[in-house]
Amino acid sequence: MKNKTYDIIVIGGGPSGMMAAGRAGELGAKVLLIEKNDRLGKKLSITGGRRCNITNAEFDNRIFLDNFPESKQFLFSPFSQFNVESTFEFFQGRGLPLIVEDRKRAFPKSEKAEDVCNVLIDYVEESFNVDVQLSTSVKSFIVEEGEIKGVHTPSGDFFAKKFVLATGGLAAPETGSTGEGLSMLATIGHAVKDPDPNLAPLKTNTKWVHGLSGASVDDMTLRYLQDGKIKLKVRGRLLFTHFGISGPLVINSAHEVKKLLKTGALIASVDLFPDDDFGSLDKRLLDLFETQKNKQLKTAMKELLQKKLSETVLRLVDESIVDVPVHSVTKDQRKLLVRTMKDLQFPITGTMGFEWSIVADGGVDPKEVDFKTMRSRLFSNLYLIGDTIDINRPSGGFSLQLCWTMGWIAGSDAAE
Ligand SMILES: Cc1cc2nc3c(=O)[nH]c(=O)nc-3n(C[C@H](O)[C@H](O)[C@H](O)COP(=O)(O)OP(=O)(O)OC[C@H]3O[C@@H](n4cnc5c(N)ncnc54)[C@H](O)[C@@H]3O)c2cc1C
Structure with missing residues (x-):
């Protein structure tokens, strides 16, 4: 795999990264998904008390987005492409029925976060277009003439035409999201707000x-x-x-x-x-x-x-x-x-602290992301998704819905 050139490298195998990699692979792109843990979706498998509050069953985009008072204006466009209804269709269409509980919180009927993880792992694997490189930590971007060309890892350098950064925020760092992705972004010139525990x-x-x-x-x-x-x-x-x-x-x-x-x-x-x-x-x-x-x-x-x-x-x-x-x-x-x-x-x-928080404030300033495609406004071949972006929201399935929406859009756009 070393030194092979891909269409897309996705960094981080959490919910947003798996969705992006699966979608891009489904559309025929050659993808490398790099995850530093020895398995995909470590944080996803402990969400919602291991039952995974997969989304919030509010099907009206406007009402749903009222839960993001500071970032609503950025989110209308992505939610016009992939919204809560799309999430239901995606998971139920892949054999994972969902149930809705109080406060419109949706969970897999099996009440197992692991089942959500498995749907995504299957999605990543089914097109045979996605290589998964586990136990590999991306250390930095390789930037030449203002364009990202590759990534450095202890297992060697990997090159691609496009990159999706899905390394998460700092909440629950024991699951792998320890903030290197945010440091990498700051190094290449993105405005990154220091992470701070939220939903804690x-x-x-x-x-x-x-x-x-x-x-x-x-x-x-x-x-x-x-x-x-x-x-x-x-x-x-x-x-x-x-x-x-x-x-x-x-x-x-x-x-x-x-x-x-x-x-x-x-x-x-x-x-x-x-x-x-x-x-x-x-x-x-x-x-x-x-x-x-x-x-x-x-x-x-x-x-x-x-x-x-x-x-x-x-x-x-x-x-x-x-x-x-x-x-x-x-x-x-x-x-x-x-x-x-x-x-x-x-x-x-x-x-x-972070070890008790569900999400962390901080991350990339949303103004530096084009939410129609999830591309960085600084590097046209870089996509930013999931908890790497500074978006305040409540608990109740809203965080994972952002991951499904952003992952889908980045995967679709990058595969074009
Ligand atoms: C205890 C807990 C319960 C939660 N419950 C819910 C819930 O029920 N519903 C809900 O909507 N939200 C919930 N959340 C929030 C939700 O889990 C996150 O918003 C979501 O996981 C973010 O996904 P992500 O893909 O952005 O990042 P993450 O899930 O953090 O995944 C990032 C991945 O990138 C990998 N990575 C990091 N750096 C590197 C690197 N340098 N190289 C390679 N790989 C790297 C990490 O190992 C990790 O696997 C919960 C969070 C916690 C902590």
Whole structure:
């Protein structure tokens, strides 16, 4: 294979790279797919808790693209070529039925991310036009007279007419996306924003929050406060962890939280009873206390909150009331209990690192990519796809949909 010249070299065998290589091979181009791991799709196979949230089943392009507020204008053109419906057709047409769950999240019916991976590996292999070179890390581009001619790897140099860079961002670096692709782009003159974890859980240094690890609240309101003002408010499920808080809601607010942390200290305030105002929650407590008069307060409170959480809340109100009988709770203590349950505060100190993040902010500035073809605006024979491009989006299948769309378009255009 050494020194053979290809039509196209695809660097990175993740979802976007496999889609690009498979598509180009299907159209008859001679392709080399280079992957540094000893297998393709390592990150893909752990997505969605190994079930792979393959896309988001919103079939209206406009509504779908509302989830990309900062990059929507770039994405209309690619989505007019390959959209969510195309993804359904692609995978279902290849024998992988999809199911749709809450928040329109689509998964393979088999609930196995590995099956998604196998569909793509088959796609790469079926045309016999794609050579796959595993365990090979591309180190740099070979650029001559302003044009990319080849790539350097420890196994030798490889040459092609066109190149597709699909090396991913920095999230979950243990799966292979360690950022060399972005350094290579910066070296040849692309504007690359430093990666930063996004879609990541949040940290606090407050010990009682760490102590709640494993507890969850199905429906609460989480407000982020700065200088006493509400900067962001979200509602849904919250998970407490040994470092802070997590869950889709928290993960999806990480991007905004990072921006806020740059401007000052940030406090999280959790309202455990978002449907009750102070008065109605106080009334609920009074009713509860009336029926459970002689019980220990901590036992009675289990009617309202999970044990771990209720005991923590009681300790925050007053260490001494945890074990007292309900009838000895004073009015002031009860009122303070209501206030605490509606405004459980702790500081947010940052996001967890790349190893905890689902995607990373940063990468190539989208302005440097022609989204009609996915070509670099600096090098006409270079294509940039997937997480290498700096596009902020929520969790819910949106990241992989970008990979399918961009991979398909780059593969089609490069094979022309
Ligand atoms: C735990 C987790 C769960 C996720 N779940 C979901 C989900 O359910 N739904 C969803 O939409 N998104 C999910 N994501 C995000 C999604 O996985 C990514 O957006 C997607 O994998 C990006 O694909 P990619 O092709 O751009 O890059 P990657 O998947 O990162 O693949 C890049 C590939 O390039 C290879 N590579 C890197 N550098 C080189 C080099 N120098 N030479 C050769 N090869 C190289 C890497 O080894 C890697 O295989 C999840 C992410 C994580 C971390």
